[in-house]
Amino acid sequence: MTHTYDLLIVGGGPVGLFTAYFASMRNADVAIIESLPQVGGQANALFPEKEIYDVGGIPKIKAKQLIQQQLTQLNLFKPDIKLNTTVNNIIEQPDGSLVVATNHGDLQTKAVIIAIGTGSFAPRKLNNVYDPALETSGQITYFVKNLADFADQDVMVAGGGDSAVDWALALENVAKSVTIIHRRDQFRGLESSVEKLQNSTVNIMTPYLLNQVTTSADQLEVDLKKVKTETHQTLTVDKLLINYGFVADSRLLRQWQLDLAGTKIKVNTKMETNRPRIYAVGDAVTYPGKLDLIAVGYAEAPIAVTTALQTIYPEKIQPLHSTSLFN
Ligand SMILES: Cc1cc2nc3c(=O)[nH]c(=O)nc-3n(C[C@H](O)[C@H](O)[C@H](O)COP(=O)(O)OP(=O)(O)OC[C@H]3O[C@@H](n4cnc5c(N)ncnc54)[C@H](O)[C@@H]3O)c2cc1C
Structure with missing residues (x-):
């Protein structure tokens, strides 16, 4: 030394x-x-x-x-x-x-x-609702390394904080479609970003929980459960970006x-x-x-x-x- x-x-x-x-x-x-x-x-x-x-x-x-x-x-x-x-x-x-x-x-x-x-x-993971192989294939991800990976894809963003809101907005101009799901009706993002989200083309689905993710013909079948109800809805997307914090x-x-x-x-x-x-x-x-x-x-x-x-x-x-x- x-x-x-x-x-x-x-x-x-x-x-x-x-x-x-x-x-x-x-x-x-x-x-x-x-x-x-x-x-x-x-x-x-x-x-x-x-x-x-x-x-x-x-x-x-x-x-x-x-x-x-x-x-x-x-x-x-x-x-x-x-x-x-x-x-x-x-x-x-x-x-x-x-x-x-x-x-x-x-x-x-x-x-x-x-x-x-x-x-x-490390990102807070969503356990037991999907096959971990979907992470390996990149269809389910917790990070955006490259916006181009989402080009012309139907994308679902899960989460209600700053990061989820910002990603939904950033992907709006890149992806074919963007849906954001959150378990509450209110988002925790910056007020100006939430307002932008509400005025965007992003499909906002609240209050929903991610219940199960399966695959069909290389796409993700995302089963959503409406909070405090037994109502389920299935959306088909190419990629799922999860933002539940770290x-x-x-x-x-x-x-x-x-x-x-x-x-x-x-x-x-x-x-x-x-x-x-x-x-x-x-x-x-x-x-x-x-x-x-x-x-x-x-x-x-x-x-x-x-x-x-x-x-x-x-x-x-x-x-x-x-x-x-x-x-
Ligand atoms: C999704 C997301 C979006 C955000 N958006 C914004 C934003 O828009 N504006 C804003 O101002 N802030 C934002 N933040 C917060 C911002 O990222 C943090 O405030 C900032 O990164 C803090 O910087 P830091 O250098 O203190 O710590 P960090 O960025 O956490 O860096 C700490 C570094 O220390 C290293 N390290 C840890 N332990 C050790 C060790 N024992 N030995 C050696 N190295 C070690 C780590 O590897 C890491 O590289 C966001 C955060 C997240 C997660």
């Missing part, structure tokens, strides 16, 4: 990437550690094709493009990015520095900023001796955790009023970096309100 970083950022989601960028602007020696084979977190892994409308200054951008732009931004500094590397533990050293234990060995750092989102994540695995986090509220790390207004020199940002954290949004995580990043650098370099003058790269 030879090199000691100023800051190790655990997690290469949108917030981890921006944290690394801001730290690089402050001339910190920084590296990102990411357990997946790619950076971009939820945005790249779970909704690459979804449009994002709520990042300041960007009217609309696909999630994967936002990540691409973040990488372009980060590339100004080229910090180390260690992919396929999972942080298992963070251990304090007698001199106050930290050892970050990963599946590829230990790394030494003066401080750590945790940006692990909800931990490793379950996060935060088991590793529980071993890091951090104060947690549920699966979130408690931080104060300076993004400090209960452990010295360990800060946290993004979806990984909680505090009164916290929102799990990229814009909110972006705002937390400069706070965490500034707090960390004040701690490890107390003699350094901190920036006030502007940044300049090239002077």
Whole structure:
């Protein structure tokens, strides 16, 4: 173990990437550690094709493009990015520095900023209503990797949250037809998106539950049950996109001796955790009023970096309100 970083950022989601960028602007020696084979977190892994409308200054951008732009931004500094590397533990050293234990060995750092989102994540599955082989064939899916996969298909979207509503709208212009089913009459999406959905050509079916999916002549026969009734209806579609949210695995986090509220790390207004020199940002954290949004995580990043650098370099003058790269 030879090199000691100023800051190790655990997690290469949108917030981890921006944290690394801001730290690089402050001339910190920084590296990102990411357990997946790619950076971009939820945005790249779970909704690459979804449009994002709520990042300041960007009217609309696909999630994967936002990540691409973040990488372009980060590339100004080229910090180390260690992919396929999972942080298992963070251990304090007698001199106050930290050892970050990963599946590829230990790394030494003066401080750590945790940006692990909800931990490793997976979609909430709909069990026992279809043959798992339909997932392998791609007829039933929990992700949209490529909008083109749905071109000229009859598509059913199941779910009532932001993601289901956004996908139904995004697919409207690509698919032959789109039907959205939800077990409640009200959708939980952004009001403007729900209004758009109601004015779209998407066939809205509520309140319905997915009861059973079978196949007939290479198509899906979806049996729907009207909530609180015995009424059933069968729709034939080519693809079924299920959006019932995600379950996060935060088991590793529980071993890091951090104060947690549920699966979130408690931080104060300076993004400090209960452990010295360990800060946290993004979806990984909680505090009164916290929102799990990229814009909110972006705002937390400069706070965490500034707090960390004040701690490890107390003699350094901190920036006030502007940044300049090239002077
Ligand atoms: C379907 C969907 C749609 C969304 N739409 C929007 C939207 O329109 N606008 C918006 O602002 N937000 C949206 N969000 C929320 C947004 O994705 C999150 O707020 C954002 O991704 C949080 O970024 P993050 O970097 O904190 O965490 P994440 O994106 O979760 O990234 C965390 C990264 O840490 C890595 N990691 C986890 N554990 C470890 C470990 N032990 N070691 C190393 N790496 C680790 C993970 O692999 C992951 O890459 C949406 C979320 C979903 C699921």
